[in-house]
Amino acid sequence: MRRASSFRNLPMFSHLDDTAYSPKLDYSALPSAVLSRNEIRYYRLSHPIPYITYITGAPAKNLMSLSFVLLFNPSRDMKSIFLLGAVAVLAGLTVAHPIEKREQPGVPKTPKLDLRPLHWGDVNFLHTTDTHGWLEGHIKEENYNADFGDFYSFVRQMRKEAHKRKKDLLVVDSGDTHDGNGLSDATSIDGAVTQPVLTDIDYDVLCIGKFCNHELYVNDVAQDVYKNFAPKWKGRYLTSNVFIKDVTANKTVPIGSQYTYFKGKFGTKVLAFGFLFNFQGNGNATIVQPVEVAVNQTWFQQALTHYDVDIFVVAGHTPLRTQEFQTVFNAIRALHPAKPIAFLGGHSHIRDFHIYDGRAAGLESGRFMETIGWLSVEGLRHERHLPESATIGKNLTWTRRYLDTNRPTYEFHTKTRGNDRAFDTIKGKKISKLITSERKALNLSYVFGCVPHDYYLSRVAYNNEYSLLNLVVSEIIPKAVHDPARPYPSHVIINSGCQRFDLYKGAFTLDDTYIVSPFKDEFRFISGLPYSVVSQILSKLNAAGPGNKKRDVVESAIPTQEYFRDLAYHNYTVPVVPGYVTKDDFGTDGDDTVHSPIPFVVAPTYIATAFPPNPKATDLYDLVYLDFFEGTVVNIVKDLTGVAPTTAFYRSDGVDINKMYPVYAEKAWSKNC
Numbered sequence: 001m002r003r004a005s006s007f008r009n010l011p012m013f014s015h016l017d018d019t020a021y022s023p024k025l026d027y028s029a030l031p032s033a034v035l036s037r038n039e040i041r042y043y044r045l046s047h048p049i050p051y052i053t054y055i056t057g058a059p060a061k062n063l064m065s066l067s068f069v070l071l072f073n074p075s076r077d078m079k080s081i082f083l084l085g086a087v088a089v090l091a092g093l094t095v096a097h098p099i100e101k102r103e104q105p106g107v108p109k110t111p112k113l114d115l116r117p118l119h120w121g122d123v124n125f126l127h128t129t130d131t132h133g134w135l136e137g138h139i140k141e142e143n144y145n146a147d148f149g150d151f152y153s154f155v156r157q158m159r160k161e162a163h164k165r166k167k168d169l170l171v172v173d174s175g176d177t178h179d180g181n182g183l184s185d186a187t188s189i190d191g192a193v194t195q196p197v198l199t200d201i202d203y204d205v206l207c208i209g210k211f212c213n214h215e216l217y218v219n220d221v222a223q224d225v226y227k228n229f230a231p232k233w234k235g236r237y238l239t240s241n242v243f244i245k246d247v248t249a250n251k252t253v254p255i256g257s258q259y260t261y262f263k264g265k266f267g268t269k270v271l272a273f274g275f276l277f278n279f280q281g282n283g284n285a286t287i288v289q290p291v292e293v294a295v296n297q298t299w300f301q302q303a304l305t306h307y308d309v310d311i312f313v314v315a316g317h318t319p320l321r322t323q324e325f326q327t328v329f330n331a332i333r334a335l336h337p338a339k340p341i342a343f344l345g346g347h348s349h350i351r352d353f354h355i356y357d358g359r360a361a362g363l364e365s366g367r368f369m370e371t372i373g374w375l376s377v378e379g380l381r382h383e384r385h386l387p388e389s390a391t392i393g394k395n396l397t398w399t400r401r402y403l404d405t406n407r408p409t410y411e412f413h414t415k416t417r418g419n420d421r422a423f424d425t426i427k428g429k430k431i432s433k434l435i436t437s438e439r440k441a442l443n444l445s446y447v448f449g450c451v452p453h454d455y456y457l458s459r460v461a462y463n464n465e466y467s468l469l470n471l472v473v474s475e476i477i478p479k480a481v482h483d484p485a486r487p488y489p490s491h492v493i494i495n496s497g498c499q500r501f502d503l504y505k506g507a508f509t510l511d512d513t514y515i516v517s518p519f520k521d522e523f524r525f526i527s528g529l530p531y532s533v534v535s536q537i538l539s540k541l542n543a544a545g546p547g548n549k550k551r552d553v554v555e556s557a558i559p560t561q562e563y564f565r566d567l568a569y570h571n572y573t574v575p576v577v578p579g580y581v582t583k584d585d586f587g588t589d590g591d592d593t594v595h596s597p598i599p600f601v602v603a604p605t606y607i608a609t610a611f612p613p614n615p616k617a618t619d620l621y622d623l624v625y626l627d628f629f630e631g632t633v634v635n636i637v638k639d640l641t642g643v644a645p646t647t648a649f650y651r652s653d654g655v656d657i658n659k660m661y662p663v664y665a666e667k668a669w670s671k672n673c
């Protein structure tokens, strides 16, 4: 009796009355010191059991230990029962697994989603591309707010699902893993924090494609990829047409492997390649072999015939509708008229699906960790023992889906909906924590000022007051880059591609400087050129086409994002968030979450600051531009003047296209958000 009543007097949290427990709760001790009061309240209401678990310190464990104490305490003495009981509770508290939201602190809540299950085929793909360092997820957006820890758990859970279904699942990345986010770019070498995290994901195949082109801009980074990143993948990091000069061995070698052959868990025999489109902007330590040359090399031709293959996988930092992928397709088809081929592309930052023929198709999965691509193909398994000739003309069944990167989506597709505990993995949680602590260490939340309203990169025309590009040339460059100590006024030209993301109203952080303007391109200048010359440069640059060689290859060859985003293909019956509205070769049902379309307006390739009113032909100007396209500017000036100009750095204090933002923010934006 006595025992029982003492037991009853122990604190039992039997219901969830918010006010009843608030005073007892030390918010600072809550798991992630990251939960806001609202989030805590949300947890209490929607996760009563684990919430109690947290505040009582794993009651199941505690109660078990307590019962043990009560039953087996030989003395039956109340003092020792309480003493041992307290020890048990404390022990429980220390081992309790606190509840944590997995996304990064403060992300907006994803709205309710109306999703459909994925269709699994014999072989299935999860695909990322152009992640550009966004491992923290989109901290200011509701649809794309899962972080890389969440993605890790998603991959693990999808692998479990594949195992249950006895289907092969391949996880592929098509490159470009930094230049776009503070987490990847605020370190002394780009990717120092983010590249190691990528290696936690058990990708089956990665390609150097577009990922590499960013590495290739800078020789040091290419060396780092060659020495440190590529070897980690043990043959799965593919660079079929990209080479580096290995100074130690004094020879030119592929940066990674040119191909890989492996068997999936359920027996699918895969031969995979990784092609970078015909990029020409690389540094001099690397070589990009044109794809049409690469496919005629002996190693490629031999690989095609040497292996017994169920499916060719062609990863590429290459958009699907380019000549480069068509060349690879033709080269494979020349020897294999009917073998299944899956292309996993990237680089143009769009969601796309393309059918090459009845037995070959490709997927591209957007950009910036906004999209996880899903591709499935059915019909291979029962063909395994047939000769290829018997499968000619038999169409395979492909499905594709573009998943938004948020936890409700991940949980829905892994059948752990609403059950964070079932979804999360220890490693996934560790990755989320690491991302939080690295962001802290890099001081990425440091606020430079408060943006008065949204500025859009491509939603509005360039001359609109809400245009980011307009803000840059009419406000930021004049106030943060122009040097008033110079004897001449400046005319500053930049490539619009150096700006990468919208600027949102509210706190402008160190992270945002990299999100909006990640490159460290510097301002160079030619001093004292007459207006008659300077005034011609912008139009000549724009007439010459994109200064960036990879863009002209791509954008002339495929429909622009405007084509995909500008049209409303759906009849909306429920309120939907703005986002991708994709039209691909299968139609308009590829987006896993239905969005309302975001307009996309194409800006000129180069933009410039305005001249003062009524200029005279003989007025002298400093012609200022970015080192990224110096070669083109120098050639134009030489053509116009007949003389090769002398060039120099314009800013001696290191203000570049990235650092101009903090300088401007400190001057122009209020500190109080």
Ligand SMILES: O=c1ccn([C@@H]2O[C@H](COP(=O)(O)O)[C@@H](O)[C@H]2O)c(=O)[nH]1
Pocket: 176, 213, 217, 347, 348, 495, 496, 497, 498, 499, 519, 520, 521, 547, 548, 551, 628
């Ligand atoms: O140093 C640089 C490197 C690139 N750019 C511009 O960025 C884009 C490239 O973006 P992707 O994601 O690789 O497609 C392109 O428009 C380049 O012009 C740059 O401005 N400075």
